[in-house]
Each structure stands twice: as C-alpha cells, then as structure tokens.
Amino acid sequence: MFVILIAQTLRLLRRFEPVKLKLLPAICLVALFAQPLVAGDAEPKATSVEVRLLEIDLSVLLRQYERLKTEIAEASFKFDLMVMEASVENGKESGKEVNEEARGKELESRARRLDWFRTVADTLRLEALKLGEQLEQAKAKSSPK
DSSP states (O other): OHHHHHHHHHHHHHHSOGGGGGGHHHHHHHHHHHHHHHHTTHHHHHHHHHHHHHHHHHHHHHHHHHHHHHHHHHHHHHHHHHHHHHHHHHHHOOOOHHHHHHHHHHHHHHHHHHHHHHHHHHHHHHHHHHHHHHHHHHHHHHSOO
16 A cells, blocks of 8 residues: 555656655655554454454353353252162161161262362363453454554
C-alpha cells in the first residue's frame, strides 16, 4: 500500500512545476508515518479470533469440569452407600468371608476411582483458571484504546 501511495504521488507531482517537487519529502514522510496507523487496524481482528478461540476452549473445559464434578458427587454417594451397607451387614452376619472380601475389593476400587476423579477435577480447575487469565489478557489486548 505504501509503495502504491508513493507511486501515485510521484505521478501527480510530475505534472506540477519543479517548485512543487519540494513537497515530495514531506509527503513521503507523512505516508511513511501513516502506514502503521492503517496497518494497525488488522491487529484487533487477529486478537479477536484469539479471544474467540480462548472462549471456546474455556467453555469446553468448564463443561468437562462440570460433568466430572457431577460424576464425583454420584460416585461419592454410591461409595458412601456401599460403606454403610457393608457396616450394616457386618453387624448382622459374620459368616460370609467371600462376600466381604469381594465387597472390600469393590470398595477399594471405587475409592481409587473417586480419588482419580478428584485429581483430574483439580487439574481441570487449575487449567480453567489459567485459561481464564489468558482470556482476560487477550481481551485487554484486543480492546480499543
């Protein structure tokens, strides 16, 4: 764009008298300093795309976090029920060692699963907070000044 502007200016100045050629350096300087102002308009569009992508990533991450927290609540409830049932049955009958052993393994498996869910949920939460900060920074960058 800058080259086209200079070429058009030179064509116009050739038509005028040699005295007017003294304006050529001033026109070139104005065009040179005006170029970044015109080129600066494209930058917010690029950052608005970045903002939109960050918003999508954050939305997906928050949905995953929400689903995982729901799953944790359900798994925790089921685990507590199994523990309660095991303690009630231990009080009633003590002759079924095979059933107690299987139940113990099941409880242990569910406890590990619940711990893993909580670890993943904490990781997702930290990622969401970090992504939220990046989004705020990108929005601040793309906002007009």
